[in-house]
Amino acid sequence: MMRRPVAVAVWLFVVVMCLFLDSPSLAVRWTDTTERKTLEYGCGEEQDVDRIVALPGQPPVDFAMYAGYITVDEKAGRAHYYFFVEAEENSEEKPLVFWFNGGPGCSSIAYGFAEELGPFFINSGGESLRLNRDSGNKVANVLFVESPAGTGFSYSNTSSDLLAAGDFRTAKDNYAFVTNWFKRFPQYRGRPFFLAGESYAGLYIPELAKLIYDNNKKLTSQSRINFMGFMVGNPVIDAYSDNWGYIDFLYYHALISDETYSQMKKACKFTHDNAPLSRECIQLMFYQSTNEYGGIDPYSIYAPACVSESSTNSSRNHFHRGLQQTSKNPVLGLVRQGYDPCTYDNSLIYFNRPDVQKAMHANTTGIPYPWVGCSDQLIVNWKDSAATVLPIYRELLNAGLRLWVISGDSDSVVPVTGTRYALASLNLPIVVPWYSWYHHQQVGGREVVYKGNLTLVVVRGAGHEVPLLRSAQWLQVFESFLKGSLLPSNPYN
Template structure:
């Protein structure tokens, strides 16, 4: 009954204004955008009126027959990084930003070929999403992020009623390994308490290089560093001896061993993609250094950080772009950035392990896929495999190579309740490095079939 009252209140809050607001949210054209046939919308949805929290979204409908395609919500992690900076503008969105930040060009492997894409900047304080309560920027955490995202979806769908009951999936990467299962649980709990058909028709989720379990992620990450010759035998032994990954607090000797590895043994590499050249401008940036230091010390994982991040920052700070997107309407007193330092440094609650939530959602019958780019050293494939192995799932289809064209795209194994896949040669942001392979992965996920076994 309590959930029903919340739902009724949320729907009524926006019902009267919804049709008009949808019209106002329509994007006629973005500056420097090539011609397209699909519709776009962007704007704000208030998730807490009392504290003045509003989340910014960008919907890019499917290229063809959007009414027959599912709705997919994309979330980036951080915590504190923008889904518009990463997911929309350099991974799966229909447009990519050129080097000068002056124009956009088409992404021929965009996921909106197969689905309607909804990008959300979450939580408040990320990108254009804002709060009028300054303390919110210093007390954000997993629980409020999930609650606000759930309220966003309920209110957004009242604005776009054509997506009621539509097949709905959640996707994303990195610390969204927390956001996505937590939001999925919120939706599942709500649907369980309500008669069919479900208002938010959640079918499943797909998440890449996902932060999953602090203990197994920690061991798996250090193992990846050592097995890929990023650290010495001595440093590996020192970390494994002094670091207790079951504890939320690291000892001084553990911090020293981790810091030594990062500062003296890694070298100037891109930890999010260890075999590609690093972006020199960003590698010297203090924000990047902060996020890398937090990587294992506190398990606060941000998105891949190539030079393309700076292209997005140039573009979305333009006044004409903000006007076209109905963004920054309250004149936020800071520049739009790909990630928020304040949120990264002040994250309050973080679920130690997502494995219990996975078990619950697997039992609920959701379609769940987890994938890993295998050249990422921040949330590496070894960490994900260790975490998933401890779900103790029954193998349905044993490990095999999957293909795109005539080449091995990665390896995969299907379990009862979950599919795991690697993407060969991809870094932290899999669609950025392997766009064709990632689009095949996504399309196959939507069909519910297994990845191709042959050339």
């Protein structure tokens, strides 16, 4: 684990948390909770119970929304929370997409739903919602799942589960989620089905995809899931490639010194398995992040960082708080107007409101701790992590599935360099050579297509959360992925 950029971020996070956090949240106690009521109903009824009337402060919309819990392990009492948004128009003709955020332990409600491709953004102060003009449900029926148990509103009645989560069980639980969800929503059976997500979900998604693919072989054509492929953004793929890509990105983006870079090249012996990093390498990583690249948002290196006083609960902000004074920031004009770098603060207020949780059918079991974006407990106690999912890529490509890797080029955490190293190591023939694609009159980024339906799309100026600052470009990419079409190679009006 400790060799990954993500793991390093984790490690730094833990260190800095110990320095700056005063709440003993690492020692949360788990109480036994009861299964939620709706699980007693039949499928049609369960669906009806999950139907959302309206979220507090929501503008009126014409599409249906459902949310609730799906049990993924009855014995342990593990259940995944989901929020499902049907397509704005002609939902019955649109594909079905399940969205996963990463972490591990980070919430798809906090990030995917509320900052990226959900139908609404939360207004400052957490009082009300506004429409997202580039929401994913313009082109698909989109479901956000908080996975694994312990993430966001998802829970386990077996508290030791939270100390033993890992890739293996997450994939199994996610597969149970998928099959049980289709039982509750049988009208979606047979619908073209895709997985999408980002970051550490770069492992979750291929791992789940493989289970779907393998199990489909055992099923009749009627009961099979019509799984078409996945799209992962700034994904963790391969330990060796991701790690070298990480330090190369830092150096070539002038985030770290010549000296630290050359010392890291020597001290950090990244390998093809998950062997722990040397103490010297970890020290260098700590030195560069505290002394060299400063209080930037490492997930979007040209955007302003959140430096608000109230940002005390975000895993993403802890680290930076240690490096910065806490006071209101004069937001730099680096990004689209209206972007709030402290947007997670609004989520923290909104999703902890009892009326909001009630409307969302969330936290029905009375979880004894507040909802947060990323679970410290999960991330610190993560048990197993794939060193690479490239063999899964290879297998799924051979099976004819559509795999799209997208990469915001301004993310330093899982950067485009490492992603390119990983894909290049597959040694696939190139079908469509690298070209610039357009979003209207401007270059949106670059695209290259490898043999076997593997596409890399770079999104210019986007960070780790590609839709966050490049929402329109992201929606264009998402639509092309769903259609399986190339992005435009020329400007257009």
